[in-house]
Amino acid sequence: MTPDTETAAPVIDLRGVSKWYGATQVLKGIDFSVARGERVVVCGPSGSGKSTMIRCINRLEEHRDGRIIVNGVELDHSTKNVDLVRRDVGMVFQQFNLFPHLTVLQNLMIAPVKIRKIPKPEAEATARELLARVRIAEHADKYPSQLSGGQQQRVAIARALCMKPKIMLFDEPTSALDPEMVQEVLDVMVSLAREGMTMVCVTHEMGFARTVADRVVFMDAGLIVEEGLPQEFFSNPKHQRTRAFLKQIM
Numbered sequence: 001m002t003p004d005t006e007t008a009a010p011v012i013d014l015r016g017v018s019k020w021y022g023a024t025q026v027l028k029g030i031d032f033s034v035a036r037g038e039r040v041v042v043c044g045p046s047g048s049g050k051s052t053m054i055r056c057i058n059r060l061e062e063h064r065d066g067r068i069i070v071n072g073v074e075l076d077h078s079t080k081n082v083d084l085v086r087r088d089v090g091m092v093f094q095q096f097n098l099f100p101h102l103t104v105l106q107n108l109m110i111a112p113v114k115i116r117k118i119p120k121p122e123a124e125a126t127a128r129e130l131l132a133r134v135r136i137a138e139h140a141d142k143y144p145s146q147l148s149g150g151q152q153q154r155v156a157i158a159r160a161l162c163m164k165p166k167i168m169l170f171d172e173p174t175s176a177l178d179p180e181m182v183q184e185v186l187d188v189m190v191s192l193a194r195e196g197m198t199m200v201c202v203t204h205e206m207g208f209a210r211t212v213a214d215r216v217v218f219m220d221a222g223l224i225v226e227e228g229l230p231q232e233f234f235s236n237p238k239h240q241r242t243r244a245f246l247k248q249i250m
């Protein structure tokens with residue numbers, strides 16, 4: 001394989017992915033791929049399967065049919081493969097999911113130290129560097145409950161980055177925030193995007209999509225209904241369901 005074809009190979013590749021919860025099919029044959037360094041925004045109505053799709057990418061949910069390949073590793077029944085994929089994928093949730101009984105610094109250090117066996121001084125140095133990057137350095141010794149929602153979400157992003165992921169998945173990272181805190185979190189995400197991180201962001205922040213997305217994907221009822229460049233997607237949505245959705249959120 002030449003370096004060129006290597007770069008061109010998708011870093012995330014879903015082919016015909018289906019997922020059921022009991023008798024309900026929530027993903028109906030999803031084809032979705034993301035190139036290295038690409039930034040994709042996923043939007044769509046509540047219940048359309050956005051969370052399920054991105055949770056399948058790091059095996060927080062298991063798909064039933066189709067194939068999911070992340071960074072060349074297929075998510076199948078091999079737990080070794082699941083571990084390999086999770087090494088490369090960081091995830092940020094709507095509800096920050098910080099450990100409440102640990103300080104901010106400890107939240108960032110626990111996985112590198114316990115899972116990666118990074119020596120504590122090195123893990124701490126990385127953690128402090130990332131806290132500075134999300135502008136939380138002065139709160140390192142506080143507990144999550146002592147921080148605002150926007151600050152907690154920035155800690156959650158820094159915590160994911162501590163594992164040096166190659167891909168970052170965001171599931172509505174600003175939806176639980178008070179409006180005045182949305183921008184500080186988006187700013188961190190924009191800077192990450194500008195540094196070339198491969199990102200898949202479920203978000204309805206269309207300003208963010210216009211600023212950094214290479215592609216916008218619209219899901220409805222378990223299917224990708226439409227996708228395109230942000231300017232095309234917003235100015236000339238092709239599908240009736242996309243138009244109806246955009247009308248609601250803009």
Ligand code: ADP
Binds near residue numbers: 021047048049050051
């Ligand atoms: P979105 O993120 O687009 O709002 P989800 O992926 O969360 O959509 O949900 C897709 C569908 O799957 C919805 O109908 C939802 O009710 C259902 N669903 C999600 N999680 C579960 C679960 N753990 N058990 C059963 N049904 C679920």
Ligand code: MG
Binds near residue numbers: 051052172
């Ligand atoms: Mg969701």
